[in-house]
Amino acid sequence: MxxxxxxxxxxxxxxxxxxxxxxxxxxxxxxxxxxxxxxxxxxxxxxxxxxxxxxxxxxxxxxxxxxxxxxxxxxxxxxxxxxxxxxxxxxxxxxxxxxxxxxxxxxxxxxxxxxxxxxxxxxxxxxxxxxxxxxxxxxxxxxxxxxxxxxYVKKSKLTESQWKNKIASGGVLSDDKKSWFPSEKFAVGAKTKNAGVIADGATYEKALAYKDFLxxxxxxxxxxxxxxxxxxxxxxxxxxxxxxxxxxxxxxxxxxxxxxxxxxxxxxxxxxxxxxxxxxxxxxxxxxDAICIKSGRNEEGRKRGMPTQNVLVRNCVVYQAHGGFVVGSEMSGGARNIHVENCTFIGTDIGIRFKTTRGRGGIVENITLNNINMKDIPGEAILFDMYYEAVDPVPQNGEKRQPPKVEYKAVDETTPQFRNISINNVVVSGAHKGIFLRGVPEMSVKNIKMENITIQAEQGIDCQEAENISFKNVNIFATSKDAPVYILNSKNISFNGLNYNKTPLLMDIQGGRSKNVTINKADTKNADKTFEAAYGADSKVITIK
Structure with missing residues (x-):
């Protein structure tokens, strides 16, 4: 040995x-x-x-x-x-x-x-x-x-035959008949708010009543x-x-x-x-999620104060997963100094996934991703989202979801942050949306660099509540009739070398807080119209070099 x-x-x-x-x-x-x-x-x-x-x-x-x-x-x-x-x-x-x-x-x-x-x-x-x-x-x-x-298993995730076999194996159904539970104790736990969580009053004795759920x-x-x-x-x-x-x-x-x-x-x-x-x-x-970086949730995670840090990820392949490389959403202790390289994501719901929500707090910073391949991504290839909800990243057939309520809140220790992140040398063949960045009004997604990116997707780039975002040598080949670039209430957004399909409108800019958008080295002739500014955005917000 x-x-x-x-x-x-x-x-x-x-x-x-x-x-x-x-x-x-x-x-x-x-x-x-x-x-x-x-x-x-x-x-x-x-x-x-x-x-x-x-x-x-x-x-x-x-x-x-x-x-x-x-x-x-x-x-x-x-x-x-x-x-x-x-x-x-x-x-x-x-x-x-x-x-x-x-x-x-x-x-x-x-x-x-x-x-x-x-x-x-x-x-x-x-x-x-x-x-x-x-x-x-x-x-x-x-x-x-x-x-x-x-x-437990959701009916929506099985074929009719698989669902019938699951029911025949025993267990119990949820009240709405849409989920299968392995036992009655599991069903009790499913109906118990925050089952097992000590801060919410769980005890050993209480946990025995829904043991199978844990x-x-x-x-x-x-x-x-x-x-x-x-x-x-x-x-x-x-x-x-x-x-x-x-x-x-x-x-x-x-x-x-x-x-x-x-x-x-x-x-x-x-x-x-x-x-x-x-x-x-x-x-x-x-x-x-496949490769997931976490550091505790909410006040407990902040009190723990232990970031995930000094991490190298390389030469990994991810097939089915909600996300290929993921940070969050339980990142309240922070995450920093992480490098990901030479990875391939095939069929993951989302490729690169940064997720959090108000209440988490925590700082995610100093992260690089380099040489990433993706194919057949049902959701976003690259995602930063500060409105995360605990739902599947891609809606089921017929499922309707309301957009989050947008409101300004004061910045405090519960406000999460994504900043100082670099994504380079990425090729995506097939995605619903290429790049999606969404901060909250009081805390933008900040200081993100993307360089040498080629994406084939239905939709292109979507920046909401983002700040200091640099796109260099980005190729977005989107099949949607919408503008390949959408910007809402974001500032200091730069494009240096932008290629795209022929389109009626290149850039749709909205919101009164959108400022300082620059385009350099882009073939603007490939668009019938370079930009539109609406819903409070001023036409002077954009500079074309």
């Missing part, structure tokens, strides 16, 4: 738009003794029936007590309950090892933990570690959370340091899949992270309040 040591790296890149350079600190490496024990030595049985919880945990505990080493899960089908990782232990799955977590909910205790950025009671995660150092899960096997037993994340690594996840497949999680929480010095490499597309809260990777992280060569195909 080899010793697992991984290259520390330093990211020396210009991050953000201010011209400053940030050096990423070297990641502390994992290192394990070669001593290896098999779970078979502790009585584990590979038949998919025998519950191996004690055998696996006994093996981990002994290796930890002996100073560390490798716990081997051989090829075979291993059924188990929750596993607790310990310091200096590498849980190694041989190729063709299948680790199946049980669908017996009674095997999972209710514990006090964290859910979507808030302190909460939940069922313990199938794999969990807290306050541990130098831990790993490696190899070539599969880890399955049996998520279908836990999750779906666990597949793997939670809380307040740990020196983490390696490499080579394995994490799939079929009850809620989020991989969740490092308040941890540091993390390497995530060559994973496959999978969930059904209809999996509610079926995120791939949620990196929450973590620092010094490398994510590379990893494949995602999930039911919610």
């Amino acid at each position: 080899r010793t697992f040591k991984h290259l520390a790296f330093v990211l020396c890149a210009s991050i953000g738009v201010s011209g400053f350079a940030q050096k990423m600190p070297a990641i502390k490496q994992t290192s394990f003794k070669k001593d290896t024990v098999s779970i078979v030595k502790f009585g584990a049985v590979s038949d998919g029936i025998f519950l191996n919880t004690k055998s696996i945990n006994d093996a981990i505990n002994q290796v930890n007590a002996n100073g560390g080493g490798v716990v081997k899960i051989p090829r075979g089908f291993w059924l188990t309950g929750p596993i607790v990782l310990k310091s200096n232990v590498n849980l190694y799955l041989e190729t063709d090892a299948f680790l199946q977590f049980t669908n017996d909910f009674n095997q999972y205790k209710i514990i006090e933990t964290n859910w979507e950025g808030l302190g909460a009671f939940r069922n313990e995660s199938p794999i969990y570690a807290k306050n541990q150092t130098n831990i790993a899960i490696t190899g070539g096997g599969v880890i399955d959370g049996w998520g279908d037993a836990w999750r 779906r666990p994340n597949l793997i939670v690594l809380e307040k740990c340091s020196q983490i390696l996840l490499e080579g394995v497949t994490f799939q079929n999680s009850a809620a989020w899949n991989v969740h490092p929480l308040m941890s540091d010095n993390i390497v995530i490499r060559k994973l496959k992270i999978k969930n059904p597309w209809y999996a509610q809260n079926g995120d791939g990777l949620d990196l929450e309040s973590c620092s010094s992280v490398l994510i590379e060569d990893t494949y995602f195909d999930v039911g919610d």
